[in-house]
Amino acid sequence: MDKRKVTKIGVLTSGGDAPGMNAAVRAVVRTGNYYGLSVFGIMRGYSGMVEDDIVHMTNRSVANIIQRGGTILKTARCLEFREPAGREKAYHNLVKHGIDGLVVIGGDGSFRGAQQFSSEYDIPCIGLPGTIDKDIAGSDVTIGFDTAVNTAVEAIDKIRDTMDAHDRLFLVEVMGRDAGYIALHSGIATGAENILIPETDTDIEELIQSLNEKERRKKLVNLVVVAEGDKFGGAENIAKIIRERIPAADTRVCILGHIQRGGSPTCSDRLIASHMGYYAVESLMVGRNNVMVGVINNKIHYTPLDKAVKEKQKIGQEWMKIVKILAS
Ligand code: F6P
Numbered sequence: 085m086d087k088r089k090v091t092k093i094g095v096l097t098s099g100g101d102a103p104g105m106n107a108a109v110r111a112v113v114r115t116g117n118y119y120g121l122s123v124f125g126i127m128r129g130y131s132g133m134v135e136d137d138i139v140h141m142t143n144r145s146v147a148n149i150i151q152r153g154g155t156i157l158k159t160a161r162c163l164e165f166r167e168p169a170g171r172e173k174a175y176h177n178l179v180k181h182g183i184d185g186l187v188v189i190g191g192d193g194s195f196r197g198a199q200q201f202s203s204e205y206d207i208p209c210i211g212l213p214g215t216i217d218k219d220i221a222g223s224d225v226t227i228g229f230d231t232a233v234n235t236a237v238e239a240i241d242k243i244r245d246t247m248d249a250h251d252r253l254f255l256v257e258v259m260g261r262d263a264g265y266i267a268l269h270s271g272i273a274t275g276a277e278n279i280l281i282p283e284t285d286t287d288i289e290e291l292i293q294s295l296n297e298k299e300r301r302k303k304l305v306n307l308v309v310v311a312e313g314d315k316f317g318g319a320e321n322i323a324k325i326i327r328e329r330i331p332a333a334d335t336r337v338c339i340l341g342h343i344q345r346g347g348s349p350t351c352s353d354r355l356i357a358s359h360m361g362y363y364a365v366e367s368l369m370v371g372r373n374n375v376m377v378g379v380i381n382n383k384i385h386y387t388p389l390d391k392a393v394k395e396k397q398k399i400g401q402e403w404m405k406i407v408k409i410l411a412s
Pocket of ligand 1: 100215216217258260261312345
């Protein structure tokens with residue numbers, strides 16, 4: 085570990101926003117100030133670094149935000165930062181402000197940027213997993229997942245009421261371009277008959293067979309939760325096939341979309357964000373670099389950023405078995 089003392093740190097939120105990012109920013113700012121560091125907020129992710137949109141943060145700058153969704157620092161996906169010239173500009177802007185440590189709150193794309201940057205320049209970077217997708221290795225939890233999944237559950241419970249009243253087949257699409265965690269958790273929690281996720285190879289014949297079987301047994305409610313990144317490309321595509329193959333089923337589709345990214349963070353997301361924010365600053369102070377702060381078995385755990393991105397979080401196959409058993 086590099087024992088060089090940090091004095092001024094920058095914090096940014098990058099990639100898709102996630103409820104709880106504000107709580108994490110608040111924790112970084114207040115912990116930094118507590119330890120006598122200067123803290124700077126970098127606006128719109130790496131764009132603010134490239135364009136020198138960097139503001140000094142006091143404890144008052146982060147007042148009344150712990151309960152708010154979105155991110156007061158805004159977020160963006162910055163193409164310029166992917167180029168060496170963009171990163172060089174960003175470095176010079178940090179140097180101009182005297183920033184000698186960075187906290188990056190975001191998902192895999194944001195961590196790739198942080199890793200690249202800290203391998204080229206002498207500014208240590210600490211990552212905090214802020215993504216509703218929960219697809220990062222090295223942490224059982226990510227900031228925003230719990231809120232997103234609870235938003236999905238609340239919506240699906242409402243859909244169930246009307247689905248039940250009409251004896252309909254419903255396909256509910258939840259977010260997750262490359263990860264099925266929101267689908268899996270919200271599907272199990274709402275009693276879905278089938279859950280389709282990118283991590284497993286959706287077998288359409290098996291799905292049709294299971295729906296036909298339920299029709300035969302007069303199972304009244306037929307709920308299928310689909311992650312947007314499922315092999316068939318989402319709920320609309322699967323509904324098309326079902327309508328052709330089971331015309332008798334009264335099939336409807338509901339795409340939950342970006343409502344899953346917004347809203348006030350749950351208590352759990354506020355806690356993990358606060359916890360991780362504190363440890364991000366502590367990490368910079370003890371000389372850690374290029375690691376993500378995560379939580380494994382309720383304990384803080386540090387994972388190299390490249391490992392967090394490369395390995396992803398795996399979905400245990402026993403979950404899919406449980407889904408089948410509980411839907412019978
Ligand atoms: O935040 C992650 C995520 O929700 C993915 O699951 C989804 O595919 C993506 O963001 C969509 O984000 P955007 O509409 O901002 O590109």
